[in-house]
Amino acid sequence: MPIDLRPSQALRLWHDVTLDLVRDDQPDLSARQLVVLLTVYLEPPPHTVRGLAAKLRVTKPAITRALDTMGRMGLVSRRRDEVDRRNVVIQRTLAGALAVERLGDIIVARHRELPL
Amino acid sequence: MPIDLRPSQALRLWHDVTLDLVRDDQPDLSARQLVVLLTVYLEPPPHTVRGLAAKLRVTKPAITRALDTMGRMGLVSRRRDEVDRRNVVIQRTLAGALAVERLGDIIVARHRELPL
DNA sequence: GTGGATCGTTTCGGGACCGAACTAATAAAG
DNA sequence: CTTTATTAGTTCGGTCCCGAAACGATCCAC
Numbered sequence: 445m446p447i448d449l450r451p452s453q454a455l456r457l458w459h460d461v462t463l464d465l466v467r468d469d470q471p472d473l474s475a476r477q478l479v480v481l482l483t484v485y486l487e488p489p490p491h492t493v494r495g496l497a498a499k500l501r502v503t504k505p506a507i508t509r510a511l512d513t514m515g516r517m518g519l520v521s522r523r524r525d526e527v528d529r530r531n532v533v534i535q536r537t538l539a540g541a542l543a544v545e546r547l548g549d550i551i552v553a554r555h556r557e558l559p560l
Numbered sequence: 561m562p563i564d565l566r567p568s569q570a571l572r573l574w575h576d577v578t579l580d581l582v583r584d585d586q587p588d589l590s591a592r593q594l595v596v597l598l599t600v601y602l603e604p605p606p607h608t609v610r611g612l613a614a615k616l617r618v619t620k621p622a623i624t625r626a627l628d629t630m631g632r633m634g635l636v637s638r639r640r641d642e643v644d645r646r647n648v649v650i651q652r653t654l655a656g657a658l659a660v661e662r663l664g665d666i667i668v669a670r671h672r673e674l675p676l
Numbered sequence: 677g678t679g680g681a682t683c684g685t686t687t688c689g690g691g692a693c694c695g696a697a698c699t700a701a702t703a704a705a706g
Numbered sequence: 707c708t709t710t711a712t713t714a715g716t717t718c719g720g721t722c723c724c725g726a727a728a729c730g731a732t733c734c735a736c
Contacts, residue, residue: 447563449671451664452602458667459598461574462591467617471694472591474723475582482575493684501583503725508685513722522684530683530732548567551574555565587724590693609714619695624715629692646702646713 453558460554465547476500477510484520484534485544491534492525519543569674576670581663592616593626600636600650601660607650608641635659 449457465472473481479500484491493511497504511534514520519540525531565573581588589597595616600607609627613620627650630636635656641647 449668451661451668454667454671455598455602455660455664458577458663459595459602462595462598463616466591466595474590475578475588476723479575479578479582482571482578486571486575494682500579504684505686505725506723509723525683528683528733532684544571545567547574548571551570552565552567555570592693610712620714621695621716622693625693644703644713648714 457551457554457558460557461551464550464554473514474510476502476506477514480507480510480534481514481519481540481544485536485540489533489535490525490531492531493534494531496534514540573667573670573674576673577667580666580670589630590626592618592622593630596623596626596650597630597635597656597660601652601656605649605651606641606647608647609650610647612650630656 480496483496483499493504493507497507500507511520511522515522517539518537521535521537522532523535525533596612599612599615609620609623613623616623627636627638631638633655634653637651637653638648639651641649
């Protein structure tokens with residue numbers, strides 16, 4: 445792992461990145477939406493509503509709503525699982541991949557600017 | 561600054577910390593609330609509604625609402641500026657300081673667990 | 677087949693938030 | 707004083723999110 449981060453640096457990093465996210469025009473993602481987005485893009489598929497709800501320890505409707513909103517934003521899409529048609533698998537999109545990549549760049553840049 | 565963070569590590573860090581925040585029982589702070597909280601606790605006083613609105617590039621009512629909510633949570637408090645009584649200065653609280661400290665600890669811990 | 681379990685979604689009442697516009701209090705300028 | 711500017715808060719109509727409960731679709735065991 446990288447060299448240890450001190451608490452003051454950690455908080456400064458969180459502040460700076462969050463400020464960048466608040467400032468840009470597009471609407472902020474909630475913490476729940478953000479962790480759904482990152483889970484879908486960082487962890488191996490398949491991702492289901494039930495699996496995400498269990499992972500985040502929130503109710504299923506909360507996941508459905510998050511997917512509705514992020515679907516409207518084009519960040520994820522949904523598809524029926526043809527093997528077990530009760531399941532819905534959450535899929536990545538180009539726009540979602542770009543948004544995640546952009547977030548990664550912001551964090552890296554703000555981390556690089558951190559004072560010693 | 562610490563050794564460079566790779567984008568994949570940065571995103572993993574953001575995911576892990578946000579997941580911790582989503583999982584604990586207390587209600588999630590919005591991005592706006594979080595950056596207000598961190599600004600108040602990281603940057604030198606005094607902090608005013610107007611100053612925060614300018615810094616975040618959001619409207620004043622958004623700041624007033626964020627302060628209302630965080631005030632109810634005990635994370636910040638407000639006081640009239642006695643010198644210029646039009647101003648309201650945002651003050652730190654013990655509960656707010658503890659919450660910020662806890663966030664710092666989470667980030668540091670998750671950062672330490674990051675894979676190489 | 678039939679009953680029960682397991683999916684994701686929808687409904688419901690309630691609360692939080694949004695920006696634009698407005699108000700009330702205070703300060704500063706003339 | 708009186709006007710003008712500045713500050714924080716409030717009002718407004720609208721949107722979004724919350725968890726509990728109910729729902730329809732699907733799978734599985736018998």
